[in-house]
Amino acid sequence: MNQSFHSIKVETEKCDGRMKCLRSCPTQAIRIRKGKAVILGEKCIDCGECITACPSGAIVALTDPFGELSKFKHTVAIPSPTLYAQFGRSILPNRILAGLKKLGFDDAFDLAFTCGDTSLAIEHFLDEYQGPKPLIANTCPSVVSLIQVMYPQLVDQFIPIQPPKRLASKEIKERKSEELGLKPEEIGTFYITPCPAKMIAIKQPLFEEECYLDGAISISDIYGPLLSVLESEDQDSYRKSLESICVLGIGWAVAGGMHRTQEMKNVVDVSGIAEIIKTFDDIERGKLQDIDLVVPYSCPQGCVGGSLTVENRYISHNKIMRLLETLEQENIEACRDRREIRERYGQKYFHMKQKYEPRPIQALDEDLGRAIKKRKQKEKIYDSLPRIDCGICGAPTCLAFAEDVVKGEAQSSDCIFNVPKKFQQLTGELSRLLDGFGSFGKDREPQSTHQKKGQKS
Amino acid sequence: MASRQNLSHAFEIQGGDFGKAGCVSLEIKEILRDLGIDPAIVRRTAIAAYEAEMNVVMYADSATVMLRLNPQGIKIALDDKGPGIHDIELAMQEGYSTATDQMREMGFGAGMGLPNIKRNADLFELKSTIGKGTSYKIFIDLGSEEKT
Ligand SMILES: Nc1ncnc2c1ncn2[C@@H]1O[C@H](COP(=O)(O)OP(=O)(O)OP(=O)(O)O)[C@@H](O)[C@H]1O
Ligand SMILES: [Mg+2]
Numbered sequence: 001m002n003q004s005f006h007s008i009k010v011e012t013e014k015c016d017g018r019m020k021c022l023r024s025c026p027t028q029a030i031r032i033r034k035g036k037a038v039i040l041g042e043k044c045i046d047c048g049e050c051i052t053a054c055p056s057g058a059i060v061a062l063t064d065p066f067g068e069l070s071k072f073k074h075t076v077a078i079p080s081p082t083l084y085a086q087f088g089r090s091i092l093p094n095r096i097l098a099g100l101k102k103l104g105f106d107d108a109f110d111l112a113f114t115c116g117d118t119s120l121a122i123e124h125f126l127d128e129y130q131g132p133k134p135l136i137a138n139t140c141p142s143v144v145s146l147i148q149v150m151y152p153q154l155v156d157q158f159i160p161i162q163p164p165k166r167l168a169s170k171e172i173k174e175r176k177s178e179e180l181g182l183k184p185e186e187i188g189t190f191y192i193t194p195c196p197a198k199m200i201a202i203k204q205p206l207f208e209e210e211c212y213l214d215g216a217i218s219i220s221d222i223y224g225p226l227l228s229v230l231e232s233e234d235q236d237s238y239r240k241s242l243e244s245i246c247v248l249g250i251g252w253a254v255a256g257g258m259h260r261t262q263e264m265k266n267v268v269d270v271s272g273i274a275e276i277i278k279t280f281d282d283i284e285r286g287k288l289q290d291i292d293l294v295v296p297y298s299c300p301q302g303c304v305g306g307s308l309t310v311e312n313r314y315i316s317h318n319k320i321m322r323l324l325e326t327l328e329q330e331n332i333e334a335c336r337d338r339r340e341i342r343e344r345y346g347q348k349y350f351h352m353k354q355k356y357e358p359r360p361i362q363a364l365d366e367d368l369g370r371a372i373k374k375r376k377q378k379e380k381i382y383d384s385l386p387r388i389d390c391g392i393c394g395a396p397t398c399l400a401f402a403e404d405v406v407k408g409e410a411q412s413s414d415c416i417f418n419v420p421k422k423f424q425q426l427t428g429e430l431s432r433l434l435d436g437f438g439s440f441g442k443d444r445e446p447q448s449t450h451q452k453k454g455q456k457s
Numbered sequence: 458m459a460s461r462q463n464l465s466h467a468f469e470i471q472g473g474d475f476g477k478a479g480c481v482s483l484e485i486k487e488i489l490r491d492l493g494i495d496p497a498i499v500r501r502t503a504i505a506a507y508e509a510e511m512n513v514v515m516y517a518d519s520a521t522v523m524l525r526l527n528p529q530g531i532k533i534a535l536d537d538k539g540p541g542i543h544d545i546e547l548a549m550q551e552g553y554s555t556a557t558d559q560m561r562e563m564g565f566g567a568g569m570g571l572p573n574i575k576r577n578a579d580l581f582e583l584k585s586t587i588g589k590g591t592s593y594k595i596f597i598d599l600g601s602e603e604k605t
Contacts, residue, residue: 152496153496153497153499153500281479281483284500284503284504285479285482285503285504285507286504286573287564358496360490360496361490362493363490363491363492363493363494364491364492364493365493366493368462368492368493368494368528368599369462369528371491371492371493372462372463372464372492372526372527372528373462374491375464375488375491375492376464378491379466403491
């Protein structure tokens with residue numbers, strides 16, 4: 001049901017088949033067919049690596065254009081704290097939020113506060129939790145997909161606390177509809193997103209009742225316009241801005257930032273899909289059981305590494321860390337009252353209503369006997385391939401190609417190393433044909449056979 | 458007919474090769490995933506295979522692993538060349554380990570590997586000849602889905 005929607009699309013006319021995306025995809029979800037990139041929905045986890053890799057700008061995120069704002073009576077921007085990370089200490093959240101309003105939003109909401117609340121909720125959950133460890137944070141939607149697809153056994157280890165942006169949007173809609181006398185659907189909430197993955201939850205939410213966001217606009221789309229409307233700030237107002245930052249939430253944009261100022265101590269931060277895969281392999285083997293929480297971000301360095309950001313991920317990481325240091329040094333903690341959060345937590349305000357379901361990759365065949373047969377075929381085909389993963393067939397690796405052939409999605413002649421064989425076969429046929437015309441083809445027997453090493457006849 | 462429904466695959470493990478440690482169980486996992494084996498069974502098999510594999514890496518010189526699978530079940534036969542185990546009953550006890558300090562520093566040596574295999578396998582047989590090697594036979598049932 002939620003397998004159909006993806007927030008990434010190939011603009012075929014722009015694609016010139018240069019295969020960068022093919023090699024960048026961590027889940028081997030891309031093929032080149034007839035010279036154009038194609039995304040396999042079943043395997044795609046919307047991480048956005050291909051967007052970054054594409055030299056032709058042919059892979060795009062399905063974010064919303066600005067024009068969508070006019071569909072609503074009242075609009076609220078909810079920027080990911082990653083937007084703040086683009087600027088760091090030089091331009092503080094308050095100024096950025098003011099800038100967003102100048103761009104046409106009726107209001108702008110500081111999501112760092114909800115992130116801070118959520119951090120506390122997670123802490124409470126960890127305190128109570130008795131089940132198998134480690135728990136896994138569900139902050140990054142690509143990680144959620146990765147687990148559903150590749151590690152279905154780990155879905156129960158997700159922290160069942162709702163992601164902040166959903167909570168924020170719900171809260172905004174409730175409050176605003178009361179204040180303004182509008183229906184919730186007349187209020188448009190727009191997430192300013194660092195990556196395409198965060199949009200899946202918006203465009204096709206996992207759980208119907210939890211979809212409260214109306215759209216998403218990429219940081220890279222809004223960055224330029226935003227810069228041009230930012231107003232200057234004097235020292236007084238800078239100080240005020242600084243004092244209104246929620247230190248618990250501002251760090252969510254970077255790996256390691258979510259729990260930095262928290263009681264949560266026994267936490268492992270992982271970023272980058274390759275590293276996450278290694279870590280999940282270990283968790284599946286029963287390692288890391290002495291760790292309380294793993295916080296995985298599919299993008300290196302955290303959301304600041306998202307494919308729709310502007311600033312260099314290492315620099316924006318540094319910007320957030322320095323802002324955090326300043327806040328910590330000056331003891332600024334403009335977050336919401338902890339007792340209030342505890343109370344809300346007790347009322348299950350933060351809890352998810354439904355569980356994540358696994359959606360494991362399709363087997364080679366539904367019937368085990370036939371699947372065994374196909375697996376053997378796959379191995380046999382693989383053995384006949386050059387194993388250099390050249391990609392010319394359109395699959396990222398020879399093994400993936402072998403699987404495509406078995407599944408009937410590719411033909412073994414798509415491998416250029418099979419072309420000489422095919423050629424040989426054709427010349428053989430041709431000369432036999434010519435033989436039929438008498439003496440004509442007599443001295444044109446097929447030449448020596450260019451058999452590849454290790455090739456079975 | 459029956460042989461068609463059989464899959465077998467051989468692997469090699471080098472003792473002391475911590476860089477590649479875990480590769481065999483990962484490959485086994487990938488095969489089982491291809492076949493659409495129930496994820497809970499995949500996990501049990503992978504854990505058992507991993508623990509056996511790690512013991513070779515830590516204690517033995519080398520090993521061959523034979524994976525055999527048919528719709529009834531998964532068999533993993535691991536035969537290593539190595540020192541063998543003096544007291545199998547003792548080795549099977551939780552917490553018993555002869556791991557070195559370095560191994561413990563790497564997070565191994567809790568003495569949980571063999572008990573873990575036993576817990577995850579439907580049948581587990583361990584045999585050893587001192588000075589020659591150790592053989593592991595692990596069986597996981599596919600015929601009946603549920604395991605109590
Ligand atoms: N293949 C083997 N060759 C020789 N000795 C072995 C072998 N496998 C296990 N042993 C012995 O059995 C003991 C117990 O093994 P077990 O796997 O239960 O624990 P461990 O490997 O020491 O620790 P852990 O598996 O928790 O990291 C080992 O410490 C070792 O002395
Ligand atoms: Mg062991």
